[in-house]
Amino acid sequence: MEFLTVLQFLSPGFDRVTLLAVFCTVFALVFDFMKRRQKCINYPPGPWTLPFIGSVFHVSNNNPYTSFEKLRGKYGNTFSLQFGWTDVVVLNGYEAIKDGLVKKSKDTSDRPTVPIYQRYFSGFGQGIVFAKYGQWWQDHRRFALSTLKNFGLGKKSLELRIVEEASFLNNELEAEIGHPFDPHFRINNATSNIICSLIFGDRFDYQDTKLLHLLEIIDESMLLEAGFWAKLVNMFPFIDGLPGPHRRIFQNRMKLVEFLQEIVAEHKEVWDPNEPRDFIDAFLVECEKMKATPNTSFTETSLFSTSLDLFGAGTETTSTTLRWGLLFMVLFPDIQEKVQEEIDQVIGTERKPALGDQKTMAFTNAVIHETQRFGSIVPNSLPHETSRDTEIMGFSIPKGTMVIPNLSSALYDPKFWAKPHEFNPGHFLNDSGRFVKPEAFIPFSAGPRVCLGEQLAKMELFLFFTSLLQRFTFSCRRTSPNPATPAPNMGSPAAQCHSSSVFDSDKLGAPVHRCVLHY
Numbered sequence: 001m002e003f004l005t006v007l008q009f010l011s012p013g014f015d016r017v018t019l020l021a022v023f024c025t026v027f028a029l030v031f032d033f034m035k036r037r038q039k040c041i042n043y044p045p046g047p048w049t050l051p052f053i054g055s056v057f058h059v060s061n062n063n064p065y066t067s068f069e070k071l072r073g074k075y076g077n078t079f080s081l082q083f084g085w086t087d088v089v090v091l092n093g094y095e096a097i098k099d100g101l102v103k104k105s106k107d108t109s110d111r112p113t114v115p116i117y118q119r120y121f122s123g124f125g126q127g128i129v130f131a132k133y134g135q136w137w138q139d140h141r142r143f144a145l146s147t148l149k150n151f152g153l154g155k156k157s158l159e160l161r162i163v164e165e166a167s168f169l170n171n172e173l174e175a176e177i178g179h180p181f182d183p184h185f186r187i188n189n190a191t192s193n194i195i196c197s198l199i200f201g202d203r204f205d206y207q208d209t210k211l212l213h214l215l216e217i218i219d220e221s222m223l224l225e226a227g228f229w230a231k232l233v234n235m236f237p238f239i240d241g242l243p244g245p246h247r248r249i250f251q252n253r254m255k256l257v258e259f260l261q262e263i264v265a266e267h268k269e270v271w272d273p274n275e276p277r278d279f280i281d282a283f284l285v286e287c288e289k290m291k292a293t294p295n296t297s298f299t300e301t302s303l304f305s306t307s308l309d310l311f312g313a314g315t316e317t318t319s320t321t322l323r324w325g326l327l328f329m330v331l332f333p334d335i336q337e338k339v340q341e342e343i344d345q346v347i348g349t350e351r352k353p354a355l356g357d358q359k360t361m362a363f364t365n366a367v368i369h370e371t372q373r374f375g376s377i378v379p380n381s382l383p384h385e386t387s388r389d390t391e392i393m394g395f396s397i398p399k400g401t402m403v404i405p406n407l408s409s410a411l412y413d414p415k416f417w418a419k420p421h422e423f424n425p426g427h428f429l430n431d432s433g434r435f436v437k438p439e440a441f442i443p444f445s446a447g448p449r450v451c452l453g454e455q456l457a458k459m460e461l462f463l464f465f466t467s468l469l470q471r472f473t474f475s476c477r478r479t480s481p482n483p484a485t486p487a488p489n490m491g492s493p494a495a496q497c498h499s500s501s502v503f504d505s506d507k508l509g510a511p512v513h514r515c516v517l518h519y
């Protein structure tokens with residue numbers, strides 16, 4: 001107020017509100033001008049910007065991929081944007097993403113401070129997903145990976161757990177014969193049960209209303225986090241306290257924390273440090289070990305953020321990919337038939353699928369990979385940030401710039417894919433029908449921040465997908481409109497066929513051993 005009084009003294013006749021507005025505008029213009037000067041030497045080109053809002057209006061909220069493609073056509077594979085006052089560089093095509101995330105990984109592996117997550121995590125440490133690039137992230141990522149390995153990642157025990165869960169899922173779907181139903185949360189429940197087994201040492205029944213509520217919460221939060229309001233709050237953090245849908249994100253977060261608090265309390269009652277049963281037990285052992293270390297990041301509060309990261313990241317992603325897979329089977333029945341022929345040949349009808357089958361099931365493997373490529377469920381990865389000045393594709397990028405790896409642009413890069421905009425399992429098969437993986441296949445991103453759950457997700461995708469297709473045939477309900485050919489990059493398949501995302505099933509008699517599940 002002192003400052004305003006001085007201004008008022010210098011400009012008599014103007015009221016305080018007018019003076020404040022004039023001052024803010026001048027400040028914004030000067031700040032914007034200084035930023036432009038700072039960036040102009042060899043900075044990636046980009047569209048024009050406006051003070052305060054930057055170039056955000058050049059990017060569609062519903063389909064950023066199309067906007068990025070337009071901008072890429074005009075400015076090239078490495079172009080710049082400005083979201084509010086945040087400088088952003090978008091990397092397009094496999095070559096630019098590899099240069100940015102792999103070759104310059106030491107410079108680009110930080111995460112930006114996203115205001116909505118800053119509030120989201122306040123008091124609970126950084127977790128892993130949005131942790132800054134440094135000791136905390138390194139310690140927690142390493143601990144999570146090695147603990148998940150100890151509890152079965154890549155081992156037979158976890159494989160058997162997934163196969164068992166796939167049977168539960170099949171039973172659930174079978175129980176719906178003759179009734180219309182939506183598979184969304186059952187598949188979520190199945191994938192979430194795998195990560196729950198690793199973190200909490202337990203699974204949840206498909207009728208468990210508590211878990212169902214939590215899965216709905218995660219689903220809602222993910223939609224809200226990608227929505228308009230969250231973007232607005234990230235650009236203008238000061239509106240964070242205003243009412244709006246973004247506040248649900250914080251409320252949902254608290255519900256998840258409360259759920260975890262209960263589970264941790266139960267664990268502590270029967271905790272034996274010599275025999276950790278799951279991730280929570282192992283984390284508590286680590287907390288005990290590090291108790292005497294000053295400023296240790298292994299505390300009970302950080303257990304919440306890390307576990308929630310694994311729980312959230314490990315549920316929706318794999319489940320969404322599986323639902324894309326089912327939708328593609330509905331849309332391409334000839335491909336579904338070929339997958340089933342391979343299943344019948346290699347696995348048969350009685351034995352349960354095993355990971356070892358993968359090497360003799362080139363076509364099924366190709367279909368799963370093509371589902372991931374064409375579905376592109378995390379189209380822009382997670383945002384990165386430069387932790388020091390760097391150079392990507394010959395452009396100078398200053399420290400503190402947000403880097404968006406446009407993963408879809410690599411997954412549809414015409415240099416690597418013969419028919420990038422078609423669902424074509426042939427992309428992963430060579431002339432003699434053997435499975436091959438082009439290097440531009442990066443749905444899990446690349447570099448040090450590559451998805452921590454890649455190995456787990458791959459195990460789950462193969463075992464769940466083959467189990468489902470061993471038991472069922474998926475097709476469009478005779479009375480339903482055919483689900484529209486999906487436009488990928490939209491995240492969830494339900495977004496494409498909302499009205500028809502209900503399955504209906506009826507059983508065919510012998511000699512066909514599969515049930516038909518109708519979309």
Ligand code: HEM
Binds near residue numbers: 310318443444451
């Ligand atoms: C099909 C399934 C999945 C896909 C497509 C996927 C994709 C991704 C992508 C694109 C990233 C961002 C990488 C980057 O910043 O460049 C990521 C990060 C991450 N994912 Fe996944 N993910 C999947 C499943 C999982 C599962 C099952 C887990 C559970 C263990 C998981 C845990 C994580 C974590 C913890 C991170 C943050 C890594 C870090 O910042 O160091 N993901 N994932």
